Amino acid sequence: MAASLRLFTVLGPAQKFQFRIFTKLVRPLSSGSNQYDYDLIVIGGGSGGLACSKEAAQLGRRVAVLDYVDPSPQGTVWGLGGTCVNVGCIPKKLMHHASLLGEAVKGAAKYGWDVPQETKHSWEVLVGGVQNHLRSLNWGHRVALKDKSVDYLNAYGTFVDAHTIKATTRSGKETILTADRFVIATGMRPKYPQMEGAREYAHSSDDLFSLQKPPGKTLVVGASYVALECAGFLTGLGYDVTVMMRSIPLRGFDQQMAELVIDNMVSHGTRVLRGCVPQQILKQASGELAVTWQRQTGGPGSAVDADDSDEFSTVLLAIGREPCTKSLNLDVAGVKMNESTGFIVGSEEESERTSVPNIYAIGDVLQDRPELTPVAIKAGKLLARRLYDGATEHMDYVNVPTTVFTPLEYGCVGLSEENAVQLHGEDNVEVYHAFYKPLEYIIPERNHQQCYIKMVCSRQDEKILGLHFLGPHAGEVIQGFGFAVKCGATRGQLTSVVGIHPTCAEEVIKMHVTKRSGEDATVTGC
Missing domain, CATH: 3.50.50.60 (FAD/NAD(P)-binding domain)
Known part of the structure; x- marks a missing residue:
């Protein structure tokens, strides 16, 4: 290092720039134990597992990812990327958008567009477009792992002991692999009822x-x-x-x-x-x-x-869905699970660490954690930084924003009204609310009866405990307000912000009617 610094002092400006780039590209040597094949093996190639593995590799560790998809009862399988990429968030949002386009076409005539009386949708074209995009994402994930020098194995991992797993390919080939640490990121799969057919x-x-x-x-x-x-x-x-x-x-x-x-x-x-x-x-x-x-x-x-x-x-x-843990042989490794549900129990000191000090879990397989892709990604990155970069930041599972992509989208962050009352008492909770009409709904005369917002606050200091938004683009709206709630904002701070007009989001900061007052919460003008 001293020699590098001496060299740096004698370089010219252009050479110094190239030297900086070079030192960023050179990965530090692994300081893990060479008695194992890898410093880290991640079991599960979903969003959380990929994020954790790439972060660890970026920090100079020897990393492998195992990913294997059991066919569904109907025989469906997919590529690298996990539930979100292949059979969850991404295709769901694309198909949701396709349905919104259909509704937009129906209202287009009243906006002056010459639209045929009857329009027809092709399921085959939609599925083809969605699947083509997913295949490009699968390939992109494989390339990203290769670029980060992460070994990818399309194989199923089962524990032999706390430092050893058996990787089995679809053809039945078995390989024994060892690692200093493991991260379980196997996600969840749909439940099936005990019912004929x-x-x-x-x-x-x-x-x-x-x-x-x-x-x-x-x-x-x-x-x-x-x-x-x-x-x-x-x-x-x-x-x-x-x-x-x-x-x-x-x-x-x-x-x-x-x-x-x-x-x-x-x-x-x-x-x-x-x-x-x-x-x-x-x-x-x-x-x-x-x-x-x-x-x-x-x-x-x-x-x-x-x-x-x-x-x-x-x-x-x-x-519902259940965690993919029952065939990992976790008991052989000593990992504690909730026997009735299959979820992995995290430690009290560090939620991602299991009952075995060198085995961790992230994402949906962890008990009592939000089953959301961004949560798994963030938790995976933070875990890798704590393990290999001396970081101390832990995943904060409180006040995580999310959105349900129903025809009228529902975005929320923080406590529900029921939970707020249960935790703080009805007399200590104030709920502000409003029924509003999106401007873009007016000309096509779309139904707006359920467009509704409510802010759940502490009655004492008006700290926002929960925010709920039902309306167009709820995910985009709640993302920004999620930041405010995460930072402990009060209703007074929020209402001090100037609204962007005309938008649906501005109705959040204009709310002034409380449920307790019994007044009409319908928004009537600017």
Whole structure:
């Protein structure tokens, strides 16, 4: 290092610039133990695992990534990148946008565009475009790993001991690999109910985005954000869609907002069956799927009121997801899991570290953590920096913003109204709210009845505890306000900001009516 500094002092300006670039490109030698094949092996090639592996490699470590996709019951597999890239966020948002374009076309005539009376959508063209983009992302991830000198193995990893795994390829070839540290980032896969015909005939979100033929009349079973997002864009693309919910929609989200989401979906043509549980799926000679379900009165667990049935072309199961941990042989390595759920239990001192000091977990496999792609990415990068760069910053899992991409998007950050009341007491919570009308909805006379915002505040100092936005481009809107909530902003600070007019986002900082007052919360003008 001293010699390098002496050299630097005698170089000219141009040479000094080239020297700086050279020193940035030269990776430092690994200081890990050479008794192992790698300093770090990441099991799982999703967003979190890729982020962690590339960050560690950038810091000069010997890194390998194992990624293997078990086929879905319908035989669907995909490339490197995990759920988000292949069967989650990316294809979902593209199909959601396709459905919004269809709605825009319907309103275009009132804006002066000469639009045909009847428009037709091609499912095959949409799927082809989506899959082409996903394949380019798969290739891009492989190139990025190679550029960072990360070894990529398309193989399934199972622990032999705390420093050893067995990597098995699809053809059955086995390789033993050792590492100083491991990161488990295997993510989650859809659940299937114990029901006749579920695995044989139903699809999940793992299958939908590559479905080769139009789904036709579709039954979506579930009330999760996956269920509602898929049902929403399928309705928007022109298909006959029914959502079957056992209990409440969007469990874990603010329930007033969730009910408004459902109301909006119904207004767009989605049929919703509440308090219903499917019992059987049978394939008919025609190829259609006959579904029988039980309808309950009084909510889940109550007496059965009646049995109903109908035929559908496609049944989409979206009843939840479970972590991919049960076949990793974690018990052999000594990693503690929640036996009933399969989630990995993080340590109290450092949430990403498991019960085994050299084994870590990030993303959806960790118990009681937000199941969101950006969370896994950030946690993975921060973990690599702590392990190999002397950093001390930990992932903060509080006040993480997110958005549900239903036809009317729902973005939120912080506490729901129910959770705020539960934590602080009803007398200590103030809720500001507003029903508003997006300007772009006026000319095409679009339904705006569910466009709604609410800000949940501490009544004492008006610190914002939660912010909920239902309307166009909710994800774009809530991202910026998420920063304010993360920084502990108060309602007074937010309302001191000048709004951008005319936008939907400005309605957030204009809110002044409280629920407690009982006044009309409808926005009537500028």
